[in-house]
Amino acid sequence: MKHELEDDILDVLVSKEEIQQCTQELADRLTEDYKGRRPLLIGILKGACPFLCDLMQAMPIDISLDFMSVSSYGASSSSTGEVRILKDLDTSVQDREIIIVEDIIDSGNTLFYLKNLLLSRGAKSVELVTLLNKPDRRTRDIEVKYIGKSIPDHFVVGYGLDFNETYRNLPYIGILKPEVYS
Ligand SMILES: O=P(O)(O)OC[C@H]1O[C@H](OP(=O)(O)OP(=O)(O)O)[C@H](O)[C@@H]1O
């Protein structure tokens, strides 16, 4: 029998409808806070792509857009939390108001590093928006102003989030069946 992605999902944690609702609420807040300020939205590849696409279309204000791709060095063992930049920005951040867009914040290491990097490059302000937040996993003290939904410490996939580069195209956030890991 044909194997479908859905066969590997134990439970739907955040439905398509709930994702849409969280996204709209975040977009409304960002629209209100950033109108007239032309923020630079920076999407962190690859996981943030579906969320970024939906979020920016729900923000009827002037924005600009760029992307970064980063990879962690085994973050928790590094006190500086350094991450490797695989793709850097095309745009200068000097004096820009930045909104970093993420699908999920887990340890907080990626955003801790990126926020400090962009401030050191002369950004005027840097705020973080994430669809999902896993507070139980946090090892970095970072302020995340815009959070869609806080979730328990499950490994989740879908809507951009992957396991071994699979499941990113599921339209909802799901918990994987344990046997998929083993
Ligand atoms: O808070 P942290 O512990 O730093 O984890 C969060 C990071 O991990 C995920 O990316 P991942 O490295 O899996 O890359 P991907 O988006 O390409 O899947 C996610 O998109 C964040 O960038």
Ligand code: HPA
């Ligand atoms: O729960 C997760 N799923 C997929 N990628 C992730 N990166 C951090 N947390 C997760």
